[in-house]
Amino acid sequence: xxxxxxxxxxxxxxxxxxxxxxxxxxxxxxxALAALSNVFEKIRSMPAVxxxxxxxxxxxxxWGKFDSVLDIDQFGNLNFEExxxxxxxxxxxxxxxxxxxxNSNLSEREKEVMSxxxxxxxxxxxxxxxxxSADTVKTHKRNAFRRVNVHSLAEFFIYAKQNHLxxx
Numbered sequence: 001x002x003x004x005x006x007x008x009x010x011x012x013x014x015x016x017x018x019x020x021x022x023x024x025x026x027x028x029x030x031x032a033l034a035a036l037s038n039v040f041e042k043i044r045s046m047p048a049v050x051x052x053x054x055x056x057x058x059x060x061x062x063w064g065k066f067d068s069v070l071d072i073d074q075f076g077n078l079n080f081e082e083x084x085x086x087x088x089x090x091x092x093x094x095x096x097x098x099x100x101x102x103n104s105n106l107s108e109r110e111k112e113v114m115s116x117x118x119x120x121x122x123x124x125x126x127x128x129x130x131x132x133s134a135d136t137v138k139t140h141k142r143n144a145f146r147r148v149n150v151h152s153l154a155e156f157f158i159y160a161k162q163n164h165l166x167x168x
Contacts, residue, residue, distance in 0.1 A: 021058070114156065117141065123138060
């Protein structure tokens, strides 16, 4: 992990990072989370240890080289690497945990937020209507962009129109 100007190895005490990474895996890579939950089922009764092991294994299976490419960019996008693995070709989780499939389905809340943006409401109006903060609205918008691989509201609206996303 990049820590200031230096690097450090993920440690059990890095609870904030583990929690955020677990949330990301849950939201965007649910098949990987299901597989890793199965692998570590026996320690589920120790939540902190269970979560740490899931995140550590996900990291080990997807990033192995110390290089100049950011593994997680400033937008939270994960840039997976081909990791040397002695189980390549025989691991039951190959393609599930390593280089996992991205969940491109919008969540119900993301659809709701994007629908309101589509109807010309601003972040503050949406926040008030949904009883959430404007920052949460922005997070749902960013996640929706990531899921459908667009970079602007205009691109998203084109996607929504092409896919009949907000037609009743």
